[in-house]
Amino acid sequence: MAILLGSIADDYTGASDLANTLTKNGLRTVQTVGIPDPSLSLPDVDAVVVSLKIRSVAAADAVAAATKAERWLRGRGAAHVLYKICSTFDSTDAGNIGPVTEALSEAAGGGLVLVTPAFPETGRTVYLGHLFVGGQPLNESPLKDHPLNPMHDANLVRVMARQSRGEVGLVDLASIGAGADAVRARLEALRAAGVRSAIADAVFERDLETLGAIALETPVSTGASGLGLGLARALVRSGRVSSAVATTADAIRPVGGLSAIVAGSCSRATLQQLEVAERSMPVLRLDPEKLLAGPDEIARAISWAGDRISAGPVVVAASAAPETVSRLQAQYGRDASGHAIETATSIIAAELVARGVRRLVVAGGETSGAAVDRLAIPAFLIGPEIAPGVPVLRTVGNAQGDMLLALKSGNFGGEDFFTAALAMMH
Numbered sequence: 001m002a003i004l005l006g007s008i009a010d011d012y013t014g015a016s017d018l019a020n021t022l023t024k025n026g027l028r029t030v031q032t033v034g035i036p037d038p039s040l041s042l043p044d045v046d047a048v049v050v051s052l053k054i055r056s057v058a059a060a061d062a063v064a065a066a067t068k069a070e071r072w073l074r075g076r077g078a079a080h081v082l083y084k085i086c087s088t089f090d091s092t093d094a095g096n097i098g099p100v101t102e103a104l105s106e107a108a109g110g111g112l113v114l115v116t117p118a119f120p121e122t123g124r125t126v127y128l129g130h131l132f133v134g135g136q137p138l139n140e141s142p143l144k145d146h147p148l149n150p151m152h153d154a155n156l157v158r159v160m161a162r163q164s165r166g167e168v169g170l171v172d173l174a175s176i177g178a179g180a181d182a183v184r185a186r187l188e189a190l191r192a193a194g195v196r197s198a199i200a201d202a203v204f205e206r207d208l209e210t211l212g213a214i215a216l217e218t219p220v221s222t223g224a225s226g227l228g229l230g231l232a233r234a235l236v237r238s239g240r241v242s243s244a245v246a247t248t249a250d251a252i253r254p255v256g257g258l259s260a261i262v263a264g265s266c267s268r269a270t271l272q273q274l275e276v277a278e279r280s281m282p283v284l285r286l287d288p289e290k291l292l293a294g295p296d297e298i299a300r301a302i303s304w305a306g307d308r309i310s311a312g313p314v315v316v317a318a319s320a321a322p323e324t325v326s327r328l329q330a331q332y333g334r335d336a337s338g339h340a341i342e343t344a345t346s347i348i349a350a351e352l353v354a355r356g357v358r359r360l361v362v363a364g365g366e367t368s369g370a371a372v373d374r375l376a377i378p379a380f381l382i383g384p385e386i387a388p389g390v391p392v393l394r395t396v397g398n399a400q401g402d403m404l405l406a407l408k409s410g411n412f413g414g415e416d417f418f419t420a421a422l423a424m425m426h
């Protein structure tokens with residue numbers, strides 16, 4: 001299996017978002033969980049997205065995991081590797097977007113890397129290096145209250161520079177609007193000035209088409225699904241993509257079994273989706289203090305779900321509003337409380353699967369990573385899109401038999417996302 005495009009995603013929901021975009025734009029794509037075991041039989045594809053859980057780990061650990069995945073992807077023929085980051089650039093000053101970008105560039109022989117989290121379909125645009133989420137600058141958006149990576153600066157040149165050893169530059173919208181040659185000239189000027197990474201503006205998909213074509217001339221890029229769209233369309237235009245059409249039909253053959261939703265995302269969209277779900281299905285709100293205190297709260301959740309699940313889908317949620325999250329973090333520490341809650345929600349997800357759940361929706365990137373790891377799912381085929389950035393996924397090589405999952409990024413999906421997802425999973 002020689003692939004055209006490789007990607008390393010810093011979380012699992014982000015990986016499924018990118019795999020969805022690549023599929024929609026003509027690339028047959030598979031999402032693996034980590035570097036797959038050689039015994040796993042993968043379909044013939046144009047693109048592989050390796051999901052890692054490195055968004056919020058120490059930069060050195062992220063670099064080690066990402067460079068290992070890069071070697072694996074290059075070994076399978078990938079001439080270009082995209083480091084898939086969050087469209088809201090989730091990272092702290094000690095974050096790894098800079099270090100991983102530089103390490104991937106060095107592994108490929110050095111050179112300037114284009115970086116853009118723009119994803120216009122979900123309202124993420126970049127102008128003069130500043131990221132907007134819908135109509136708000138990043139630092140005024142709900143991302144300012146993110147439990148793990150609160151974003152307080154919309155200027156990505158500055159954010160990336162604080163994480164990088166090398167210089168960070170800007171490819172502005174005026175250059176991009178002037179076409180590919182103007183972008184090449186701008187990049188040449190930045191290279192000559194010693195710049196190693198360049199944040200690229202992008203407001204419309206046409207900007208990302210230009211950037212995708214230029215990025216393909218280099219070995220590495222960093223970005224979100226919007227850049228994936230640009231890369232996929234450029235590859236299709238180049239005629240290098242096999243004539244077999246990317247299809248999602250195979251992925252949604254019914255799996256039967258019970259269905260459930262597990263949420264650990266505290267993002268505003270998820271909080272609203274949970275409120276709406278409460279009108280149509282049983283929702284258990286976990287007590288985070290009790291989750292941190294010991295296993296009783298997990299046992300209570302499993303028993304609560306066990307009493308109801310044969311009658312229809314149930315929702316188990318740790319999610320809480322920013323004030324509650326801040327209180328808990330002040331008492332127990334940000335990482336410790338986050339990890340303990342992820343562990344708890346992953347145990348609950350696994351226990352639900354052990355009790356017959358085969359259709360599972362998980363809300364939150366870290367939460368999804370922990371659940372998928374505990375379930376030891378090796379890879380996913382990409383099914384149809386539920387909402388922008390969220391496809392139905394079908395497990396590949398799963399010990400529990402075939403399952404359908406939806407891994408929802410915290411901020412994605414409309415308010416009826418949970419019912420919409422389950423309506424597409426049979």
Ligand SMILES: Nc1ncnc2c1ncn2[C@@H]1O[C@H](COP(=O)(O)OP(=O)(O)OP(=O)(O)O)[C@@H](O)[C@H]1O
Nearest residue numbers: 265267288318320338341342364365366367409410
């Ligand atoms: N009540 C709570 N108090 C404190 N932390 C919580 C609570 N509930 C969940 N968490 C933690 O908050 C973090 C939420 O991160 P997660 O990545 O799952 O969601 P998200 O950030 O909304 O999603 P995405 O990364 O896809 O945007 C997790 O570490 C989770 O364990």
Ligand SMILES: O=C(O)[C@@H](O)C(=O)CO
Nearest residue numbers: 014017086087224365409
């Ligand atoms: O890019 C995004 O916003 C998402 O795919 C994501 O990575 C959130 O975890």
